[in-house]
Amino acid sequence: MDEILLQQFLDGQAPNPAFATDLAWNLIGYNGPLADWFPWVARQANQMKWVLLEPEAREQLVNWEQDWARPLLGQIRYERAHHPEDEALRQLERDILVESPAAQEMWGRHEMAEHSHGDFRRLRLPYHQGREVAIRIVALRPMRSDHLRVVVLMEVDEGGAGS
Template identity: 60%
Template sequence: MDFRDGQDDVGDPFGESLSELLRSWRRRSDPRAIPGLPVQGRRSKGLTHSDVARLAGVSARWYGALEQGREAGYSGDFLDRVSAALRLSRAERQALYLKAVGRPPALAAVPAADAAAEMDATLQHFIDNQAPDPAVVTDLAWNMVGHNKAAELWLPGAVQMGNQMRWTFLSSEAREQLVCWERDWARPYLGQIRYERANHPKDEALQRLEHDILEGSPAARRIWDRREWLTTATGLSAG
């Protein structure tokens, strides 16, 4: 069953077109709640095409093609980054996939917006009390499911991307912000990924995380090939 635009499938729970959904999701988003986005001089509420493209790390033209409902072989990584930029819930992320590529998503590579609801109030209170130090709570694949305000101030890029490891290796700003990037961050983080992959060899989210980092970062691939097993890193508190 194909749920993409132009299909009138009976029982389709996501009857709106892809364009309608994306425009609606953009309009409801508050740019003031997203670290790093300029808010002065805006004439309308919500995010612009350029805002979403910037947050997703693609050109405005490429994001525009998605919002116009064009079929273009969109990758899961791209759709996940759009999902993170728009802070979609799990159901909304699924609708995005069904409309854009005609299939449901695999295991989340980035956290759904409503994953924060799974945060225990006591745990949230604990990480809030870590201020002024930044602190986050992650799942097995380092998707952020909770963070404190200090994390938004100190590492807005990591919070926006929604995954500590992906930001460290796939964002150019991380190489600038993280002092002694290779020694204190990259090597220990890759050791942590290697350790968890050994302990959870069938976990699809971890498999995808490893693949995306090694494919997207030549420096990470070079370090990975050393077969190091360092597991201690300077970084955010995580659970």
């Protein structure tokens, strides 16, 4: 996907945070609201490493293990099964399992998840003064690349969580 077009798309998702990653969850683009909600994007270029290795993620991602860590590890397992020769994915798996005993334990469950599209989750971010915020995840793959994913986090009220 053309980088300029991708960035225009991400910027157009405001006020919703939006980002794009490659197959190994390396950030390749994001909009201003994502940087506001998640300042870590300025220092950590990999979504999975932030979620699974950074202590602040455990505080900011409500129900971290059940709703975030296990499903995301399942996504790594899914992509590894579908792209077994991809060195960046192999390295991501190694890095996370070496650096996190918690991830090692969860990895042993052999759970697999294709994506997080449509999932309802909660955040407790400094941007929202620590107030819990409910989101729905919209996860897309451009038609021209199965090695790219685009994610938009749509804030919802608790009453809209089941819709």
